[in-house]
Structure formats: C-alpha cells, structure tokens
Amino acid sequence: MLLQQLINGLTLGAVYTLIALSFSLVMGILGVLNLAIAELFMLGGYCGLTLIIMGHSVWLAVPAAMAVSGVLAVVVERVAYRPLRDAPMIMPLLSTLAFSIIFQNVAVNVWGSDPLQLPDALADARLSLGTASIGIMQLAVIVVTVLLVVALGVIVQSTKLGRGLRAVAENREVARILGAPASRLTTAAFALSGSLAGAAGVLIGFHYAAITPYVGVDTGLKAIAVMVVGGSTRIWGVLIAGPLIGVAEVLSVVYGGSAIRDMVVYGLMILVLLLRPQGVLGGSSMPEGERV
Amino acid sequence: MLEVKGLSVHYGPIHAVKGIDLRIDRGEIVALLGANGAGKTTALKAIVGLLPYAGEVWYESRRLPQGAAEKMARRGLVLVPEGRGILSRMSVEENLWMGAYVRRDRSAVVRDIAGMIERFPILRERRNAPAGLLSGGEQQMLAIARALLARPRLLVLDEPSLGLAPLMVERVFEIVSDLRRTGLTVLLVEQKARQALSVADRAYVIELGRVSAAGPAAELAHGSALADAFLGGER
Numbered sequence: 277m278l279l280q281q282l283i284n285g286l287t288l289g290a291v292y293t294l295i296a297l298s299f300s301l302v303m304g305i306l307g308v309l310n311l312a313i314a315e316l317f318m319l320g321g322y323c324g325l326t327l328i329i330m331g332h333s334v335w336l337a338v339p340a341a342m343a344v345s346g347v348l349a350v351v352v353e354r355v356a357y358r359p360l361r362d363a364p365m366i367m368p369l370l371s372t373l374a375f376s377i378i379f380q381n382v383a384v385n386v387w388g389s390d391p392l393q394l395p396d397a398l399a400d401a402r403l404s405l406g407t408a409s410i411g412i413m414q415l416a417v418i419v420v421t422v423l424l425v426v427a428l429g430v431i432v433q434s435t436k437l438g439r440g441l442r443a444v445a446e447n448r449e450v451a452r453i454l455g456a457p458a459s460r461l462t463t464a465a466f467a468l469s470g471s472l473a474g475a476a477g478v479l480i481g482f483h484y485a486a487i488t489p490y491v492g493v494d495t496g497l498k499a500i501a502v503m504v505v506g507g508s509t510r511i512w513g514v515l516i517a518g519p520l521i522g523v524a525e526v527l528s529v530v531y532g533g534s535a536i537r538d539m540v541v542y543g544l545m546i547l548v549l550l551l552r553p554q555g556v557l558g559g560s561s562m563p564e565g566e567r568v
Numbered sequence: 569m570l571e572v573k574g575l576s577v578h579y580g581p582i583h584a585v586k587g588i589d590l591r592i593d594r595g596e597i598v599a600l601l602g603a604n605g606a607g608k609t610t611a612l613k614a615i616v617g618l619l620p621y622a623g624e625v626w627y628e629s630r631r632l633p634q635g636a637a638e639k640m641a642r643r644g645l646v647l648v649p650e651g652r653g654i655l656s657r658m659s660v661e662e663n664l665w666m667g668a669y670v671r672r673d674r675s676a677v678v679r680d681i682a683g684m685i686e687r688f689p690i691l692r693e694r695r696n697a698p699a700g701l702l703s704g705g706e707q708q709m710l711a712i713a714r715a716l717l718a719r720p721r722l723l724v725l726d727e728p729s730l731g732l733a734p735l736m737v738e739r740v741f742e743i744v745s746d747l748r749r750t751g752l753t754v755l756l757v758e759q760k761a762r763q764a765l766s767v768a769d770r771a772y773v774i775e776l777g778r779v780s781a782a783g784p785a786a787e788l789a790h791g792s793a794l795a796d797a798f799l800g801g802e803r
Contacts, residue, residue: 436669443655443666450653453616455641455670455718 280408281526287414287483289522290421294476295499296506296514297428301469303503304445304511305462308365312352312372313473314496315379320345320474321487322383325392334416334478341478342471348379349470353463376492383489391486399485413482424475425515431468432511441465498525501545507555516556569594569753570615570645570722574623577607577614584610586777587623592722597744597754599764599785602774608757609650611774612726616640616647627722642670644721648728650757652711656700660691663699663710667717677717684713705736712743723747724755729763741767765789 295317302310320341327337356371393399394413401412432438440461443451452458480495481487502521506513521541528540548555570592577585585607592598602608614621617637625632627645640646655663664684668677685692688709694702699710708728715723725744729737737760744767747754758764765771765785773781773788781788 439658439662439666440669442658443669446655446657447653449618449637450649450655451666452637453618453641453647453649453653454666454714455638456666457638 277530279405281530282523283405283408283410283414285523285526286519287417287522288526289519290417291476291480291483291495291518292499292502292522293514293518294421294424294472294479295496296502296518297425297511298469298472298476299499299503300506300511300514301441301465301472305441305465306357306361306368308357308368308372309500310349310352310357310372310466310469311369311496312349312356312375312379313469314492314499315376315383316345316348316352316470317473317477317480317496318383318487318489318492319348319379319477321477321481321491322387322392323474324478325394325481325487326387328398329392329395334420334482338420338475338478341474343474345474345477346467346471349466349473350463352470353466357466358459358462380489380492387489389489391488392481394481394485411482413485417479417482420475420479424472428468428472429512437461437464498541501541504545505548505555513555520556569596569628570755571626572611572615572623573626575611575614575625576622577610577619579610584777585614585621588772588774588777588779590772590779592753592755594721594753595748595751596770597748597756597768599761599768599771600755600757600774601761601764601771601788602759604759606774607777608774609726610777612647612724612755612757616645616724641718641720644719645724646715646718646720646722647724648711648715648726650726650730652704652707654699654702654707654710656698658699659696660699660702660710661695663714664691664717667714670718680717684717688713704732705739708732708736708740709743712740720752722753722755724757726757727759728756729758729760737763762789 295313298313298317299309302308302313323344324337324341327340328334352372352375356375357368360367360371398413399411402409403412403415432441440451440456441464443454443456444458444461448458477487480491498521502514502517505521506517521544524544525537525541529537532540570590572588572590574587574589575585576583576587588611590600600608600611610619613619615625617632617635617640620634627643633639655666658666661681664681665677668680671677685695690706690709691713694706699707702710712725712728728740728744732740741763744754744756748767756764756768765788768785770783771785771788772779781791
C-alpha cells in the first residue's frame with residue numbers, strides 16, 4: 277500500500293518538478309514569474325493527448341507538445357514581456373496572467389470544458405512490481421522526466437547556451453559586455469521553459485489519464501510551491517522538492533482525505549518561506565535572481 | 569582607434585557627463601583620471617553601449633551604435649568593469665570560458681585558457697572553485713584574464729585597483745605595463761592618478777563631467793591640474 281502510494285507520489289512529483297523547472301528558468305533570468313507557464317503546460321497536455329488519441333506514439337506526442345508550447349512561450353516573451361521589460365515588475369506579471377487566461381479560453385473553445393480522456397487501453401496498462409504495480413503511463417512519466425532533467429542539466433551546465441543563460445541570470449550587464457546576447461538568451465530561456473511545460477502537460481495527462489482546461493491553475497500553483505520549497509538560489513533544488521511535494525500530497529490524501537491535500541502542500545510552502553526562505557537546497561541567505 | 573566627440577550622458581535629471589571629447593591612438597595607454605563621482609564610469613558605460621548618450625563614438629573608423637554592448641566584444645572593444653564583474657557562482661574556468669564567448673575557435677580557446685592560467689598562476693589552483701570565493705586581487709586577475717580571452721584590440725579597465733591591498737595594486741599596474749609590450753591599446757580609468765600616470769602615455773582629467781585637463785602623462789604628473797581635480801582647485 278505504502279509502496280504503491282510512493283510510486284503515485286513520485287509520478288506526480290516528477291510532473292511538478294518539470295513545471296517548477298520551467299518557472300525557475302524564466303524566474304532566474306528575469307526575476308519575473310511567467311504565469312502563462314501554467315496554461316502552456318495545459319495546452320501542451322492537450323496537444324500531446326490529442327496526438328495519442330489519434331494513434332501516435334508517446335515519442336511523437338511529447339516532442340510535438342514541447343514544440344507547440346515552446347513556440348507559444350516565445351510569443352508570450354515577445355508580446356507580454358519584452359515591451360514591458362523596464363516597467364515595474366507587476367506589469368509583466370499581469371500581462372503573462374492575461375495570456376494565461378486567454379490560453380485557457382482557447383482550450384475551452386477548441387476542446388470543450390469536458391475532460392479529454394486517455395484511451396482506456398493505455399490508461400489501464402500496468403506492470404506488476406510484487407505487491408505494488410506501476411501504470412505504463414506512470415512509467416512513461418518517470419522515464420520522460422528523467423530524460424528531460426538530464427538533457428536540461430547538460431544544456432544548462434555544459435553548453436555555451438547554458439553558460440550564457442547562467443551569466444545573464446547572474447549579471448546581465450557583465451554578460452552583455454562579454455558578448456552574450458542577453459535578449460536572444462532571454463528568448464531561449466522562454467522557449468526552453470515553455471518546452472518543459474509542454475512536456476509536463478502531456479505527462480500530467482498520462483498521470484490522471486485525462487486533461488481539462490483547468491488543470492494548469494491547480495498544478496501550476498503547486499509547481500510554484502515546489503519552486504519555493506526547492507530554493508531560490510539554485511534551480512536544482514526542485515529535484516528534491518518536486519518528489520517531496522508529490523509524495524506529501526498523495527500520502528495526505530491517503531491518510532487524511534482529499535480535503536486536507538492542499539493544506540499540506542501550501543502549508544509546507546509557508547513553513548519553508550518562514551523558516552528557510554532560501555529553500556531546502558539554498559545557501560545561507562537568499563540572493564535576488566541568480567537561479568540558473 | 570577610439571574617438572569620442574561631445575559625449576553627454578544623463579541619469580534622469582542629473583547631467584553626469586557634459587560633452588567630453590577623447591581620442592586614443594592604436595598602441596597607446598590612455599588614462600582617464602578624476603575623483604569619485606566625476607563621471608568616468610558613466611562615460612565608459614556609454615562608450616561600450618551600456619548607457620544611452622548624446623554625441624558620437626567612433627571606433628576603428630566606424631561609428632558605434634548605441635545600446636549594443638553585446639556587439640563590442642566581437643569588435644575587439646572589451647571592458648573590465650568597476651568592481652571586476654566576476655560571475656561569482658560560476659567557477660574560475662567558466663568565467664574564463666565566458667571571456668571567450670564571442671570566439672568560435674574552440675581548440676584555440678582551450679589553448680588560450682591554459683596560457684592564461686600559466687600567465688596568472690594565482691588562478692591555477694582555484695580553477696574549479698566558485699569565482700566568488702577568490703580574494704579581491706585574485707578576482708581582478710581573473711577579470712583581466714577573462715577580458716584578454718576575448719582577444720581585445722582596445723581593453724578598457726575601469727578602476728582596476730579599487731579596493732585592493734597595496735601589493736596587489738602594484739601587481740595590477742605591472743600587468744598594465746606588460747600589456748603595453750604586447751601592443752594592446754588600453755584605456756585606464758583610475759582614481760590612483762600618480763600610479764596611472766606612471767604607466768600611461770597620455771591622460772585626460774575629468775571633473776564634474778567635463779574634461780578639465782589633457783596631455784602627455786609626464787606633463788600632467790608635474791602640473792597642478794591633478795591636484796585641482798582631486799582636491800577642488802580654482803578654475
């Protein structure tokens with residue numbers, strides 16, 4: 277029973293991790309919370325599940341969702357962020373919120389407000405692990421998450437693009453005088469972030485075997501909680517915080533009922549904000565920016 | 569090599585730089601001297617495209633565009649900023665790689681980084697340490713090494729001796745002298761006027777956003793313009 281719930285919690289936590297990484301990438305470069313990410317995640321889920329329902333494989337659905345959400349993230353950057361870069365921080369926050377509402381509206385108009393269901397044959401397929409079992413789709417969630425986190429790790433830590441992103445995140449002015457094209461790198465951060473959100477959307481569809489136009493709000497807010505718990509000095513803190521929150525959420529439902537689920541998750545976030553604002557993996561203080 | 573005509577910079581309502589003219593010829597070391605708040609750093613930031621300005625900046629016979637700081641390193645105009653601008657969360661080696669960001673010759677960059685570590689041995693044992701853990705002097709060596717990896721033709725050093733211990737200040741000026749031997753053109757912004765004049769060919773003295781004196785370094789070192797600029801003499 278406990279093992280089964282741990283598996284379920286880790287799967288959910290894997291999705292939270294990806295969306296939290298998505299939030300973190302933009303937050304690190306700009307210090308701005310891109311609220312449209314929650315709905316890029318939802319749209320990615322719709323694109324991916326639509327392809328799977330049409331009979332395409334997971335290995336096409338995930339990259340296609342990543343491409344669509346990545347391109348939409350660039351549109352958000354060009355329209356909702358770039359013109360407001362020098363405005364007070366609340367302005368891009370509001371403009372990305374507006375985009376998120378528009379995206380949700382688009383999804384309702386295109387797919388309707390009823391859940392889009394994963395075919396039963398896929399949703400019900402399971403692998404036995406002794407006393408517990410894991411759904412094939414849950415396995416796909418974990419495998420895809422691990423692959424994407426490793427790929428992101430390589431990009432951020434070992435490539436010229438990643439070095440440029442980290443330099444812009446730490447000191448935009450210095451990065452520019454060294455020749456790093458800060459504006460292009462910002463667009464790249466949005467694209468990467470949108471792609472991760474798109475992949476996470478497909479994975480949440482696998483996890484719940486369905487997707488609705490409203491999944492972005494709930495899951496997106498929890499991903500922000502993961503980002504806070506993970507720490508504001510290094511994005512990799514979410515690798516611990518994502519599974520932690522996922523497991524805490526699932527166990528709280530099992531042992532306390534679904535009514536206390538959100539209390540546990542957001543209570544944990546408030547606790548971290550009060551006791552360790554730099555997060556579980558943060559340093560001794562909480563510097564501004566410098567997340568990437 | 570660099571010609572600045574009527575450079576004027578505003579910080580909101582404050583007129584920080586009031587129409588200065590500068591000229592730097594190839595192979596020269598030119599010092600820009602002045603007290604704290606005279607407008608030296610503001611002028612530099614405008615020249616390298618970090619601040620909007622009125623006036624003209626010509627570099628290698630071409631007029632530089634405004635606000636294009638990220639294009640300057642590719643053109644060979646590299647600034648070592650005031651306070652060193654070390655990327656403290658990156659390792660020493662990653663900072664050096666950032667210096668070579670505009671270069672595409674990867675194998676030559678690897679060679680040049682090895683050469684730079686040879687030239688500044690202080691960096692060797694800290695190669696993989698976060699650059700933020702280096703001392704002020706080590707950070708200044710790293711900042712200069714990083715700038716040199718961009719293969720600059722004009723190196724702009726903004727107060728390289730700021731906040732350093734006396735021995736390290738001497739070392740910094742030795743490095744500037746060494747750069748002369750490589751034929752590099754240097755614009756050196758300093759408050760330590762006497763030491764800057766000892767390594768410079770010519771100098772400009774900036775007071776309250778204006779050039780108050782200019783000429784060969786040896787002449788300025790023996791005149792009263794410096795004392796006036798730093799202590800507030802009559803004009």
